[in-house]
Amino acid sequence: MTSHQLSAPLSERIEIIVDKLKQTHPNATYELDWENPLQLLIGTILAAQCTDERVNRVTKSLFPKYPTAAAYAAAELSELEQDLKPTGFYRKKAQTVQNVCQVLLERFDGEVPQTMAQLVELPGVARKTANVVLNCAFSIPSGVIVDTHVARVSQRMGLSGQKNPDKIEQDLMKLVPQSEWVFFGPAMVLHGRYTCTASNPQCSQCVLIDVCEQKL
């Protein structure tokens, strides 16, 4: 670690952080399996309190069974619950999926809308899920994805002193150029998942160690 880099203004540190993340995660993207915006939206809803690996196992058969918003909306709730059971909180998730798909049918012809304002109006959809869909499915820099990994890494690195995900996102949106938002969120997710882990972060192997304010 050089004291020079740590004492540099945040704007300079952010440039270094983005560059280093591009070297380590050049093709950073969300680790859910999906082939269209609806699948990414459903997968992201299911990923709450569940690993991406488990979601991917479930969606492998779920997506062919329910290929459209209309299919989810028309499903027997009890059957959908059983289909989602391995992802946990399956009753709530089944209800959310069905409610979301009902609104997609009623207001958007069954398609996933492409604006933040429309997405966060869907029942149970907050900014993180909306950003995942907009950033990854449509390459729209609507904001920065802030999940549990991005929140933790941002706090440790001194990029945000906030705890609320929306406030952390506001801090990151001020720091990171908008042209990098689509890359930055998924890259920070990967950095948090594999290096800056919740317990035992791999600081000695971390490419961001020179620009990390709160090195553990």
Ligand code: SF4
């Ligand atoms: S140096 Fe440690 S605390 Fe800082 S970002 Fe890297 S792994 Fe996380």
